[in-house]
Amino acid sequence: MKRFVIVGLGNFGSSAAEALYSQGNEVIAVDPRGESVDRVAVHVTRAAVADGRSVEALKRVGAKDADVGIVSTGDDITASILAAMALRDLGVQEVYVKVISRDHARVMERMGVTETVFPERDSALGLASRLSGAAVLNYVRLGTGFSMQEMAVREEWIGKSLRQLELRQKFGISVIALHDMLLDTILTAPNPDAALKDSDSLLVAGRDEDLSRAAREN
Numbered sequence: 001m002k003r004f005v006i007v008g009l010g011n012f013g014s015s016a017a018e019a020l021y022s023q024g025n026e027v028i029a030v031d032p033r034g035e036s037v038d039r040v041a042v043h044v045t046r047a048a049v050a051d052g053r054s055v056e057a058l059k060r061v062g063a064k065d066a067d068v069g070i071v072s073t074g075d076d077i078t079a080s081i082l083a084a085m086a087l088r089d090l091g092v093q094e095v096y097v098k099v100i101s102r103d104h105a106r107v108m109e110r111m112g113v114t115e116t117v118f119p120e121r122d123s124a125l126g127l128a129s130r131l132s133g134a135a136v137l138n139y140v141r142l143g144t145g146f147s148m149q150e151m152a153v154r155e156e157w158i159g160k161s162l163r164q165l166e167l168r169q170k171f172g173i174s175v176i177a178l179h180d181m182l183l184d185t186i187l188t189a190p191n192p193d194a195a196l197k198d199s200d201s202l203l204v205a206g207r208d209e210d211l212s213r214a215a216r217e218n
Contacts, residue, residue, distance in 0.1 A: 001025055005066040005092070006044075007052030007083045009036040012098050012119060013072035018043040028062050053082035055089050064090045072098040077107070084113055148205040150179065151215055153196045163192040171214040173206035 002025050006017045009031040017040055021027040027044040030052045031037050041047040050057040052073070063069070069087035073079040080097055087095050094114045099105040105116040157165060167173050178190035179201045186203075204211060 002067040003062075003065060004028070004068045004070065005030065005058065005061070005063040005087070006070045006072065007031075007058075007087070008072035008074065008079075008098075009033070009040050009047075010072055010074050012117075013070065014040045014043075016070055016072070021045065028066065030058070030061060030063075053079055053086055055086045058086050058090055063087065063092065066090075066092050068092070068094040068096070070096045070098075075100055077104050080104070081107065081111070084108060084111060088112075145208055146206065147208055147211065148176065148203065149211050151202050151204055151211070153198060153200045153202065154215075155198075157196055158198050159195050161193045161195055162190060165196075167204070167214060171206070172210045173204045173214050175202050175204050177203040179203060 004017075004020050004025055005028045006013050006020075007030050009017065009029055013031070014029070014036070017027050017029045021044045027046075029037065029040050029044045029047040030050045032049060032051055034049050037047045037049050046061065048061045050061055052058060052071070058064070066087075069084075069092040071080050071083045071087070073083060077100070080099070084095050084097055088111075096115050096117060097108045097113050099108060099116045099118050100120075105118060108116050162175055167175060175190065176188070178187045178196075179185075180187075180197070181199050181201055183199075204214070206214075
């Protein structure tokens with residue numbers, strides 16, 4: 001079990017807090033707004049009305065011993081910077097920050113936070129990937145220009161094996177697993193010589209442009 005401290009209880013922060021707590025983790029939720037704290041209080045280990053920018057305030061609620069910090073202060077970029085600094089000063093090793101723009105992300109990355117999260121952009125990229133390529137079922141961003149996608153087996157691939165398709169050689173992408181959607185089973189080490197079925201999908205990783213080519217080109 002890990003201890004998480006969530007600074008900022010808007011939609012993103014409160015959803016993260018509730019999900020982490022439901023998975024058996026210790027979750028401390030902090031926000032200066034009493035109504036936000038009240039909404040999440042029954043779904044976390046501890047909820048406190050406090051200034052997440054203050055080292056002393058965070059120390060009082062138990063953030064010093066946290067394994068992970070998540071900062072989600074809405075449009076207040078200054079508050080997110082100060083909250084991330086406060087968590088770092090308390091020795092929290094992993095700090096994740098929800099950002100609202102590329103410039104915001106650049107500032108946080110310069111500060112050395114573990115990762116920046118841009119939900120609106122990532123959701124838009126996932127939607128665009130699904131809409132632009134009928135073969136793309138799911139999209140997970142791995143980093144700038146890289147992602148993991150669940151790709152339906154294209155009609156011309158049915159009956160062929162992964163070895164025959166040579167997806168790495170042709171497109172530069174890696175097959176992570178095979179998902180049989182009919183049986184809802186996942187093979188993490190698929191047989192490269194087994195014939196693909198129309199009920200299969202492939203979990204593949206690589207550069208977005210290469211994955212897009214694989215979804216379209218022969």
